[in-house]
Amino acid sequence: MVRMLQRTLRWSGRRSVSTDTIYALSSAEGRAGVAVVRISGPQANWCLMQLSKDKKKPLPKPRMAVVRDIHHPTSRELLDSAMAIRFPQPKSFTGEDVVELHLHGSRPVVKGVLQALAEIPSCRPAEAGEFTERAFENHKMDLMQVEGLADLLNAETEAQRKQALHQISGSVGQVYEEWRMTLIRCMAHAEAMIDFGDDEDDVTDAAYDSVILKVQELLGSIQKHLADGRRGEILRNGVQVAILGAPNAGKSSLLNILAQRDAAIVSPIAGTTRDIVQVPLNLAGYPVTLSDTAGIRETDDIIEQEGVLRAHKCREEAHIKLLVVDVQGSNIKESVETLIDQNTIVVLNKSDLASVQLSSEVKNAKAVCSISCQSGIGIDSLLEILQRQVSEMFSHVNDEAQGLLITRERHRKHLNDCVIHLSNFLEHPHQSELAAEDLRRAIHSIGRIVGRVDVEDILDVLFKDFCIGK
Ligand SMILES: Nc1nc2c(ncn2[C@@H]2O[C@H](COP(=O)(O)OP(=O)(O)OP(=O)(O)O)[C@@H](O)[C@H]2O)c(=O)[nH]1
Numbered sequence: 324m325v326r327m328l329q330r331t332l333r334w335s336g337r338r339s340v341s342t343d344t345i346y347a348l349s350s351a352e353g354r355a356g357v358a359v360v361r362i363s364g365p366q367a368n369w370c371l372m373q374l375s376k377d378k379k380k381p382l383p384k385p386r387m388a389v390v391r392d393i394h395h396p397t398s399r400e401l402l403d404s405a406m407a408i409r410f411p412q413p414k415s416f417t418g419e420d421v422v423e424l425h426l427h428g429s430r431p432v433v434k435g436v437l438q439a440l441a442e443i444p445s446c447r448p449a450e451a452g453e454f455t456e457r458a459f460e461n462h463k464m465d466l467m468q469v470e471g472l473a474d475l476l477n478a479e480t481e482a483q484r485k486q487a488l489h490q491i492s493g494s495v496g497q498v499y500e501e502w503r504m505t506l507i508r509c510m511a512h513a514e515a516m517i518d519f520g521d522d523e524d525d526v527t528d529a530a531y532d533s534v535i536l537k538v539q540e541l542l543g544s545i546q547k548h549l550a551d552g553r554r555g556e557i558l559r560n561g562v563q564v565a566i567l568g569a570p571n572a573g574k575s576s577l578l579n580i581l582a583q584r585d586a587a588i589v590s591p592i593a594g595t596t597r598d599i600v601q602v603p604l605n606l607a608g609y610p611v612t613l614s615d616t617a618g619i620r621e622t623d624d625i626i627e628q629e630g631v632l633r634a635h636k637c638r639e640e641a642h643i644k645l646l647v648v649d650v651q652g653s654n655i656k657e658s659v660e661t662l663i664d665q666n667t668i669v670v671l672n673k674s675d676l677a678s679v680q681l682s683s684e685v686k687n688a689k690a691v692c693s694i695s696c697q698s699g700i701g702i703d704s705l706l707e708i709l710q711r712q713v714s715e716m717f718s719h720v721n722d723e724a725q726g727l728l729i730t731r732e733r734h735r736k737h738l739n740d741c742v743i744h745l746s747n748f749l750e751h752p753h754q755s756e757l758a759a760e761d762l763r764r765a766i767h768s769i770g771r772i773v774g775r776v777d778v779e780d781i782l783d784v785l786f787k788d789f790c791i792g793k
Pocket residue numbers: 568569570571572573574575576577588589590591592593594595596597616617618619672673674675676694695696697698
């Protein structure tokens with residue numbers, strides 16, 4: 324695995340040699356109460372000694388926080404009075420010797436300490452994600468846990484945090500590993516059939532029937548796991564809510580109210596919005612992306628036509644649709660009436676100008692709500708309806724189930740591949756060589772999820788997702 328990784332790193336031009344000691348500011352840039360500089364690698368302890376005035380001063384005990392004056396290694400200038408903690412390998416985040424310096428969080432202190440570290444030979448600044456990369460390299464984390472950590476660092480809402488923590492805990496990785504081990508045992512039987520099948524019919528037939536049964540069971544479990552309504556991926560990427568409707572209905576006005584800022588241009592001219600304008604929201608702890616779209620109508624203007632095309636695409640991709648209708652029109656216009664479905668909330672806008680008349684077209688909608696973007700009436704009820712609908716999408720995902728949600732398309736693809744290979748196996752379980760090959764491929768597909776095999780193509784992309792210092 325390490326050799327494979329080093330090869331990947333060589334290809335991608337990353338500095339791979341873990342004999343280097345790396346350092347970086349691991350807390351956020353800028354002024355703060357405390358700033359954490361992390362040092363990892365074989366020279367980490369030596370670095371700490373170099374930063375002491377008396378370079379022979381004994382090292383602090385492992386995992387004990389001690390106050391330590393930090394001096395420049397050559398000028399001996401005092402840079403800060405910090406707290407130092409040592410994490411000897413292998414019991415550290417990276418699996419290497421790690422030293423953490425908890426500094427006073429001002430820019431000149433951090434800059435001074437980083438410059439001092441740069442003076443120490445065989446010590447270099449870490450690249451983005453390099454600490455995590457070393458943790459992976461030293462088997463401290465599997466690929467899914469690395470992905471979970473990336474998700475945790477990017478989490479914007481409580482639900483995303485929970486999901487990422489589940490993935491880091493390794494619970495779903497364990498399930499995949501159990502599936503993989505079951506398949507490896509099945510394959511051992513299948514291979515035994517190839518070797519001894521003809522000689523010891525009675526013994527192998529009974530054993531082999533149980534293998535077929537196991538594969539059937541496993542196939543069922545994976546299919547059930549795949550039928551999760553993509554909730555994990557939706558939670559990770561955000562619930563897509565599209566604001567749709569005829570021109571001038573008040574779509575951009577509604578986006579601005581929900582975003583609490585002037586994100587989109589509002590004007591009395593029909594056909595103002597052309598591009599999709601997106602705003603992220605946090606609704607009841609769930610991440611939502613709200614998209615304002617061009618008003619849907621027939622038009623000769625080619626730019627507006629493109630806007631309408633984009634609006635339709637946005638509608639197709641949306642999990643929830645807000646269909647904004649100007650209540651001054653007697654009926655919902657035909658052009659938008661057909662857009663109503665069970666994921667649509669019909670928003671009757673401009674209730675300050677006319678009394679609301681519910682038309683029969685709205686019967687197919689999930690909910691109907693009357694608002695005025697001008698006066699603000701009804702906005703709270705609309706928010707409640709929207710929150711309820713977003714929460715409903717995840718309502719039957721309890722903590723245990725959330726731990727088993729599929730969070731990335733990559734995982735889904737490998738699971739789908741696994742299903743194909745297991746189904747192929749079940750079509751010809753007694754053609755021993757073919758059957759064993761199907762099982763081998765199924766094992767390979769699951770192995771790719773946790774990073775047991777063929778990780779070259781994903782690693783580099785993934786580690787670049789991390790910030791420097793992680
Ligand atoms: N009286 C009143 N006017 C509103 C209300 N909502 C929006 N308007 C006005 O209606 C006009 C159109 O509003 P927009 O938000 O730009 O409408 P839109 O649906 O985004 O329009 P397009 O981008 O052209 O499709 C503007 O002049 C708004 O000020 C409302 O609740 N009451």
